[in-house]
Amino acid sequence: MRVCGAQMAVTRDVSANVAALLRAIEYAAQVRADVLLTPEGSLSGYAARFPSHQVEQGLARVTAAAAEARIALALGTCFVEPDDGRIYNEVRFYDRCGAFLGFHTKTLLCGTIFEPHEGEINEFATRPLRTFDLNGVTVGALICNDLWANPGCTPMDDPHLTHRLAMMGARIIFHAVNGGRDGGEWSQIAWRYHESNLQMRAQASRLWIVTVDSAHPITMPCSAPSGVVGPDGRWVARAEPQGEHMFVADIPVEVRP
Numbered sequence: 001m002r003v004c005g006a007q008m009a010v011t012r013d014v015s016a017n018v019a020a021l022l023r024a025i026e027y028a029a030q031v032r033a034d035v036l037l038t039p040e041g042s043l044s045g046y047a048a049r050f051p052s053h054q055v056e057q058g059l060a061r062v063t064a065a066a067a068e069a070r071i072a073l074a075l076g077t078c079f080v081e082p083d084d085g086r087i088y089n090e091v092r093f094y095d096r097c098g099a100f101l102g103f104h105t106k107t108l109l110c111g112t113i114f115e116p117h118e119g120e121i122n123e124f125a126t127r128p129l130r131t132f133d134l135n136g137v138t139v140g141a142l143i144c145n146d147l148w149a150n151p152g153c154t155p156m157d158d159p160h161l162t163h164r165l166a167m168m169g170a171r172i173i174f175h176a177v178n179g180g181r182d183g184g185e186w187s188q189i190a191w192r193y194h195e196s197n198l199q200m201r202a203q204a205s206r207l208w209i210v211t212v213d214s215a216h217p218i219t220m221p222c223s224a225p226s227g228v229v230g231p232d233g234r235w236v237a238r239a240e241p242q243g244e245h246m247f248v249a250d251i252p253v254e255v256r257p
Helices: 014-030 052-069 161-167 185-205
Strands: 002-007 035-037 072-080 087-094 100-105 132-134 137-143 172-176 208-212 227-229 235-238 245-250
Touching (some): 014 245, 052 087, 072 172
Parallel strands (some): 035 072, 137 172
Antiparallel strands (some): 087 100
16 A cells, blocks of 8 residues: 655645645645545644534545545544534545545543643544554554553543554554644654654554644644654654655555455
């Protein structure tokens, strides 16, 4: 499976996000990728309040462009699901023909450690962990802190979602990130924590992790590396740590007929 990642500047401007996503799809088509991964909130912006109608229109444009290019999507966006009217932070999967396969919702939600808990833990709903059949390969998705389990970012216990997905049969995890940073010392500490988490969890569960962060603001390094980590915990592809960049890598996995 040839995977492509778009480290792009995710903002609250849905139109700008759509334009960036369309550029990423064009690049993915040029390198003949099978699937494109985008950051957390890459369509809607990373927020629980967003223009839902504009997001729905943008989603239609992006998925149509991907289907025309025969590119599957692991698309990060916040979304209001019509079946229950609740807001979810999602990775939405579409196959190469544009068929919707379902979505993963952020599970290990961020919030303040001490009560009363504040933050997205009070804003987003969640649904059960699941896998997806993407181009004949069992895959899963995680969103930002789902993988990190950063002890300073959530009052929730670490559910070891990476390993749970591996036990459910996932061979590849698509990890959409939109991390906060200020460019200071603690941003550097967080980068090292994120980087080691990716490598250690991939190696521990013997699976591939494809990860991509938001590049906004482009004036400072991202909060975490974007690229591909193999089952041995080694990087096989890396984006530059700052600014908008694309990467591509071939993952040798058995494809079911």
